[in-house]
Amino acid sequence: MAALMLASCDKAEEITVDDGSIRFVMQHPSATRATETSFEQGDKIGLYLTEYTGETPAPLQISGNWANNVAATLDGADWVTAKKIFWSDNRMDVYGYYPYMSPVSIDEQPFSVSLDQSTERVGDRLGGYEASDFLWAKTEGVDQSEQTVTLQFSHRCSKLVIKLVKGSSYEGELPDNATVYVHSVVPTATIDFTTGAVTKDIFGEMATIKTRKVDNATYEAIVIPQRLESRRPFIEVVVNNVSYLLEDTFQFKAGMQHTLSLIINSNPDQVSVDIGGEIVGGWN
Incomplete structure (x- = not known):
């Protein structure tokens, strides 16, 4: 029983x-x-x-x-x-x-991506990259x-993947202590919860985003969709106090992953870029 x-x-x-x-x-x-x-x-x-x-x-x-x-x-x-x-x-x-957030508006909710996306998640507090996505x-x-x-x-935002590639004159292996920045982008926007649209703040000031490191050759950041219409400082790689700086124009598209292969040489002034194809939606 x-x-x-x-x-x-x-x-x-x-x-x-x-x-x-x-x-x-x-x-x-x-x-x-x-x-x-x-x-x-x-x-x-x-x-x-x-x-x-x-x-x-x-x-x-x-x-x-x-x-x-x-x-x-x-x-x-x-x-x-x-x-x-x-x-x-x-x-x-x-x-x-x-x-999750506490919205004050349905169609013009203020939103911003983190300026330091290298920070890691601690408990329920999201890392900089996660909080921006x-x-x-x-x-x-x-x-x-x-x-x-x-x-x-x-x-609904845009993702930038930066791959470091050794140029013909670059000696040794890629450094494990590189820091990669994305310059000249507006980090603020408004969100429309009805459509999911993220719109750049037209009064927002340009700022610099510190990217998240995936491995020694790969860095990534979430960016508000926008167009960099005039040539200006864009990507910077800092290695052992040496700065490799790329100036360029660019368009960050909503829901897209953009991949840039940054070719670095021993001379910091000899930096070139190869722009890869765009990935839609899933960001595989």
């Missing part, structure tokens, strides 16, 4: 009770994070849900939606919301974004018959 009771308890623990709340599946764009795989434990996403009136979707607002900026945190294999979000009797649109997703017209809502996220 005791064995039967224990088996019964075990089976009861396996039963999932449907309480009418929504379950969420978050799909990361691709291998662009520190783990090179997906979202990490403790990552927090913001969720908005709007309700239809008949066949007409409600506009997304800063408040007054079906759900307003509810945090969803990755815990194990599940996304746990700060409070349960229940299904409406009507269809709904679901918006998601990362990293704005992701956005929207799923339209879901209803309670679906039980689970899947959000496919995409990158």
